[in-house]
Amino acid sequence: MSAPLSPEREAEIRTDLDAVPAPPWRWIGSRHAGGPQLVTDHSGRQYVLRAAKPTDHRGDELLDPEMGYVVYGDLEFRDQREGEKYSTMRSGDALAIGRTEYDPDSIVGVANPVARWLEASAQYATDLLAELDRVRAELAEQKRLTKHSAGRAVFLRSELTTRPSRAELLTVLGHDVETAIAPLKGEARKGADMVLRAIRAMAAEPTAPTANPGGAS
DSSP states (O other), rough: OOOOHHHHHHHHHHHHHSSSSOEEEEEEEETTTTTEEEEEEESSEEEEEOOOOBBBTTSOOOOTTTTTTOOOOOOEEEEEOOOOOSOOOHHHHHHHEEETTTEEEEEEEEEEEHHOOOOOHHHHHHHHHHHHHHHHHHHHHHHHHHHHHHHHHHHHHHHHHHHHHHHHHHHHHHHHHHHHHHHHOOHHHHHHHHHHHHHHHHHOOOOSSOTTTTTOO
């Protein structure tokens, strides 16, 4: 199991991510004219990765000796095809995905795991850091709620310990009713006596204690 992500390492990752062009990125280009080029896929396109045009010792661009065209460089990617025992380096042109069958030279992707990782890496980091921030906020809220619940539990336990039971409340109520109805006569007294008997009957019913005298939960 790997060690926890340290604050210093996280800050380094965030700093490096802030320093590169914002994602999303994608591969574009043209076969045999620069090959795959990694660019930002939004307004204000920026080139993230591309092959340079080779130059001679004087700094002049190299030309194809037969056609007179500028000779472009081409990115190479570590690649391993199905059935191959070892991986090898292959040119971006060879791995490039053409736009359509009738326009195969316009590059829209690169069929290679390294190329796919490079294309998505900045977005991966952005998404993972956003998820890290979300989980931290969720944990902070859970801690706050746990602390609040613990405080409420202490308060309620104290309330249950100090408050009288239902039987005690009904007994006191019975005494109060008995005092209040003493002056009553006739039918009024009969009705009041029925209420008093009901209160005393409820007070006599066994009830669960509201708190453990020993303090145990």
